[in-house]
Amino acid sequence: KILDVVVDAVTSVNEGLHETYFEKTPNLSIDARLQEVRIPALVLTGERDVVVRPVNQHDMARKLQLSKEVVYAGEGHMLPNEMPAGVAREILSFLEFDARILEEFGQHHVSAEHFG
Numbered sequence: 001k002i003l004d005v006v007v008d009a010v011t012s013v014n015e016g017l018h019e020t021y022f023e024k025t026p027n028l029s030i031d032a033r034l035q036e037v038r039i040p041a042l043v044l045t046g047e048r049d050v051v052v053r054p055v056n057q058h059d060m061a062r063k064l065q066l067s068k069e070v071v072y073a074g075e076g077h078m079l080p081n082e083m084p085a086g087v088a089r090e091i092l093s094f095l096e097f098d099a100r101i102l103e104e105f106g107q108h109h110v111s112a113e114h115f116g
Contacts, residue, residue, distance in 0.1 A: 034063035040099035041067045044087060046075030066102040068094060 041064045045057040054071060061069035070090055072079060080087050 031060070031063065034060060035065060037064050039066065040094075040102040042091065042094040042098070043067055043069045044079055044090060045069070045071050046077060046079055046082065047071055047073045048075060049077040051077040066099075068098050068102065 041061075043057055043061040043064070045052070045054050047054055049057070057071075058069060061067045072083065072086070075082050
């Protein structure tokens with residue numbers, strides 16, 4: 001049941017909102033502030049993302065103090081729409097297990113790939 005709730009949450013992305021936001025802030029960069037984040041962060045990216053290139057996502061994940069990076073082979077920018085159940089499972093796993101491990105062991109960056 002919780003998986004259904006998370007799937008609903010991750011698929012409720014409003015593309016129009018994103019387009020408007022990026023039109024109004026074309027030069028927005030959060031790089032300088034990433035190291036200020038002191039809580040575990042989950043970075044999900046699609047290997048075929050052409051909006052935010054995977055190399056940029058990887059760079060962002062490395063700058064975060066405590067992060068888990070997951071790259072999905074064959075997927076693009078809209079992971080919640082492309083594979084909602086997989087994204088929901090990854091979020092639940094992160095919230096239930098990975099975030100605690102990152103904090104407890106002081107792991108700065110974990111990388112994983114999902115194929116298919």
